[in-house]
Amino acid sequence: MSDDSTLLSKGPCADCGSSDACATYDDGHSYCFSCGAYTHGDGTKGDGATRVPSELIRGTYRDLGKRGITEATCKLWGYSVADHEGRKVQAATYCNALGEPVAQKVRTADKDFFVLGSLKEAGLYGQHLWRSGGKKVLITEGEIDALSVSQAQANRWPVVSVPNGAQGAKKSLASQMEWLKTFAEIVLWFDNDEPGRAAAEECASILPLGKVKIITTPHGLKDANDLLREHGAPAVLDATWSGRAYRPDGVVAGEDLTVERLKAKAAPGWQTPYPLLNEKTRGIRPRQLWLLTAGTGVGKSTDAREWLYAALVGGKKVGAVFLEESVEDTAKYLIALDNNLLAEDLEDDPSILSDAKWAASHAKLFGRGNYQAYDHFGATDSDGLLNKIEYMALNGAELIFLDHLTIAATGLDLDGTDKLMVGLRALIERTGCSVVAIAHIRKAQSGAKSAEEGAQISLDDIKGSGSLKQVPDVIVAKERDQQAEGPEKDESMLRVLKVRRGGKTGPADHLRYDTKTGRLKPFVPADTSGFDSPETDGNTDF
Incomplete structure (x- = not known):
């Protein structure tokens, strides 16, 4: 499966009969996430795809009314709802660089989370949907926020989410640094709380200087989905252009150079064997x-x-x-x-x-x-x-x-x-x-x-x-x-x-x-x- 093509839509599969698991890409090829059927752009069948890991949930796509997310957005992003072991769950499907499902982050109605498959094989959530390079990529703290921003942008422009929230954001972005560096601008939209603000600053410090902007959710709201639900897609779209340029600390006023600060001992050097x-x-x-x-x-x-x-x-x-x-x-x-x-x-x-x-x-x-x-x-x-x-x-x-x-x-x-x-x-x-x-x-x-x-x-x-x-x-x-x-x-x-x-x-x-x-x-x-x-x-x- 090509990793240089862009997903256009999902629809029915002629091989297994699934109504919405077959993905079609802009180079003409298609791949069914249910049965693994692969069709080249010229119409010939291929076996270049891996079947969905057996432990992953096969749910259905539908509107998420309370979240303001449409069925079309859920289908594009592989965000499904299902019954799992007697509980209603929502499953965000993570894919590898080839677009093959390798893991799911599952959320229960009680806000418990667990993972099926191997997140280590996946990149950022939604990364497989977008080509490398371009003007801008926007990164959120959670999957629902990524869907919210993507939907507000008519699902046309690169948006991804870190898989493990604020606490794991820096490590997640570090692992995908080569891909992130291909974009002219990197926008961080994390939760408007203390952990989210701290994570945004921490992540910005490791990203290329001059490329990073940080968005603070307006109206005192916590995240992009709150903004979508309370003020609609135009407000979300407007917020995507409101990020402040990240500038690392560096200019120090003389009065901040206290005697105690100047008297602090330098970090000791590691002693060689000589x-x-x-x-x-x-x-x-x-x-x-x-x-x-x-x-x-x-x-x-x-x-x-x-x-x-x-x-x-x-x-x-x-x-x-x-x-x-x-x-x-x-x-x-x-x-x-x-x-x-x-x-x-x-x-x-x-x-x-x-x-x-x-x-x-x-x-x-x-x-x-x-x-x-x-x-x-x-x-x-x-x-x-x-x-x-x-x-x-x-x-x-x-x-x-x-x-x-x-x-x-x-x-x-x-x-x-x-x-x-x-x-x-x-x-x-x-x-x-x-x-x-x-x-x-x-x-x-x-x-x-x-x-x-x-x-x-x-x-x-x-x-x-x-x-x-x-x-x-x-x-x-x-x-x-x-x-x-x-x-x-x-x-x-x-x-x-x-x-x-x-x-x-x-x-x-x-x-x-x-x-x-x-x-x-x-x-x-x-x-x-x-x-x-x-x-x-x-x-x-x-």
Whole structure:
């Protein structure tokens, strides 16, 4: 079934005899929500549709007199009435992107609610009725309000409802962010009560700036359906144009900057596993972008996983976006770290860990709701990537690891890379998360010592647009001579290249990789001459 067509009407089905379950779309195809019969636009039969889940209620469509909703509107939206287990109920049918029914939110006469099917498979209520993109989409707090606004607009313009009311509105909109961003204007019309007003402000804060308007139901009424019943469709239609533009708080009067407010301590930074790095940077603070850079094969990803593991064990909510490996590989690396094993040994022979240890590590790392990973399927579209990172942050991730920016910027020119970096910076500010991203080093000039041979790294060595050194708050380089003899081959040094606020640049921790356990640990070297360079203070704010 096409997800690019628009529903025109519902009527009788020639296959099963239903009087009103067969939907006809503007590309000519039809689909029966009762028997699942699918007919292509050329009249040929197809089997491309899924039958209605058996647990869903098959009700009838009729006028909702007390609500002022017509039978035609109910039929379009799949809002039916029925007898269910001896009770009169109303059922709002939720569909997936293909328009297939997957769930119902059922309301009893006593205002009890329950769900049949799986709301996780559905989008916003009514989302399947509208194409992506357009001038405006209006979002309500409940299904009846969505029907009320749609009917007032002659059922012609995009209206949807969040499925779980005010308390779940932000999460519901975050999950459909890519679709919402295709509209030029996003209008929120939630209930005119404290939870509804708070939810509208909360939702507006995560939506694209400059696109959002918020409607307050006029005449002191609670919602769109109250307005429809008491003042009619013209009043509802007029209200759809009355939304105020959402502007985030930002302008602060001097008298509001009280001494107590100025004396408030800054949020503490998360402490990395490396003490000297923490001393120079004060840790990874909320709303910071860190960049970790090094030569090819020097160990950037190894550091990122070590930090990710430490954060996860320490109770941080984390997100893992590793674009050079699968989500399974990243998870196995973390389990290997938890058991002081080489990941490649664990991959070759999973039985080196007992079932009990597998289960214990899995529960410790992934069973507490603190871990999210992006299954990229090999795709690296920059806009899509930012949407997924933002979703992770809105879903609770405090610290997100992106390995690596060079892949994310593949195919982009310098302007495109700048846009990616600015977009990443903006979502960090919007969501309050922190991101640790990895970037590559430029190839050394002919005859010059390379980063892979332990050369000192500077900001100008970072590969790509200048925004990669200008946008981050902190930049850390890792230096290691891959061609060294003996144990020095597994030793490296961190060099702080940039700290936007209050830290120092210069050499930091020396690290040693344990080839038996796969762990990376700081150590105090007997001789640091190979990495010697002056420590610097001063302004590194780009």
